[in-house]
Amino acid sequence: MVVTRNQAKARDVDGKSAPPPSASSLSSASMSTSTSSSRNGAGPASKDDDDGAKKPREGRETDDDESKIVEAESAHSERRSYAILVALAVVTCVLHPRSSWFVSPDPNEKPTLHTVFYYGWISAVSTGLGVLPLCFVTEMREYWIGVSNAVAAGMMCAASYSLFLEGCTFVDADDSSDVSASARTGIGCVLGLLFILCTKNFLDRHEDDVKLGSMSGADTRKILLMVFVMTLHSFSEGVGIGVSFGGERGHDFGMFISASLAVHNVPEGLAVAIVLLPRRVSKATAAIWCVVTSLPQPLMAVPAFMFVHSFLPLLPVGLGFAGGAMMWVAFMELLMEAYEDTDAVTTGVVSTSALGLMILIQRSIEGDHA
Numbered sequence: 001m002v003v004t005r006n007q008a009k010a011r012d013v014d015g016k017s018a019p020p021p022s023a024s025s026l027s028s029a030s031m032s033t034s035t036s037s038s039r040n041g042a043g044p045a046s047k048d049d050d051d052g053a054k055k056p057r058e059g060r061e062t063d064d065d066e067s068k069i070v071e072a073e074s075a076h077s078e079r080r081s082y083a084i085l086v087a088l089a090v091v092t093c094v095l096h097p098r099s100s101w102f103v104s105p106d107p108n109e110k111p112t113l114h115t116v117f118y119y120g121w122i123s124a125v126s127t128g129l130g131v132l133p134l135c136f137v138t139e140m141r142e143y144w145i146g147v148s149n150a151v152a153a154g155m156m157c158a159a160s161y162s163l164f165l166e167g168c169t170f171v172d173a174d175d176s177s178d179v180s181a182s183a184r185t186g187i188g189c190v191l192g193l194l195f196i197l198c199t200k201n202f203l204d205r206h207e208d209d210v211k212l213g214s215m216s217g218a219d220t221r222k223i224l225l226m227v228f229v230m231t232l233h234s235f236s237e238g239v240g241i242g243v244s245f246g247g248e249r250g251h252d253f254g255m256f257i258s259a260s261l262a263v264h265n266v267p268e269g270l271a272v273a274i275v276l277l278p279r280r281v282s283k284a285t286a287a288i289w290c291v292v293t294s295l296p297q298p299l300m301a302v303p304a305f306m307f308v309h310s311f312l313p314l315l316p317v318g319l320g321f322a323g324g325a326m327m328w329v330a331f332m333e334l335l336m337e338a339y340e341d342t343d344a345v346t347t348g349v350v351s352t353s354a355l356g357l358m359i360l361i362q363r364s365i366e367g368d369h370a
Helices: 005-014 023-040 047-094 113-134 142-168 181-205 218-246 250-279 283-294 296-306 308-341 344-369
Strands: none
Touching: 047 113, 047 283, 113 218, 113 250, 113 283, 113 296, 142 181, 142 218, 142 250, 142 308, 142 344, 181 218, 181 308, 218 250, 218 283, 218 296, 218 308, 250 283, 250 344, 296 308, 308 344
């Protein structure tokens, strides 16, 4: 029983005990204690409080489960990518013309379809080697992403220049077209620009619907544009391989063109990888995408070799088409993004240096053969 101060005083004065508190006073005191306890947070937790405490725990558990699923899918995708790379290496070895399954080609004889396809395949697979310089990079800050885009833009501008020059100066005795090579190259350039603009508008309209693995939105659009453009330019390179094997100089000239394109494709693969890696694409997957962009080379080399007289008039058009598409992506996508991540001076210096270095490599390859 709680004895109040007034009751104790009355007991001291009268020498008698104070009357016991009534039921109403006990009830009032109990309610007061309960209210005080609830205000201080020491009272018993209500059902709502229990539910509120469970919800954050459930949310954290859900996030942990989702992260584990994403990690598992990423690991599975990584293993699958490495398996595909191993398969590409095995196919490259098996397709070699000097293996026991095939007859060794004679340089003095007319090249076979298998020889033409194999050298086109080597040229395509070499594109995947462009990822190797980036294998030692673990993380890229925004500034270095901009620098990488400037490098890729410079390389693509150099490739476009090479395509335009080759198309405008194209001369072959078997060329039956009455239209000049320069005019055909210009027509191809306009068609390439129109094609890439239509592709970009389509991707912009369906930006939210287009997905590539776990990516969506602007990243997917930029990756697809890059892959489309590099794949388009590989069509003309494949035709070039087939035409070179079927031309006047035959086997020797075709091997040189294929080797030149194989060396040329390594920095082009680097340009593709530079765009892919900052967008959460693994190195193995980026290498596969690089090879995919060059697969039209062996696929187009065979029909171009078989129907060389039919493909010759269209070669300048294809070169201009690929050059125009690549030039648009280099200026309107990569350089703009590089400027946003760095500054005008850095973008200009890096892209111009990459352009000059790429042209120097191309001229040195041609000079060695001459």
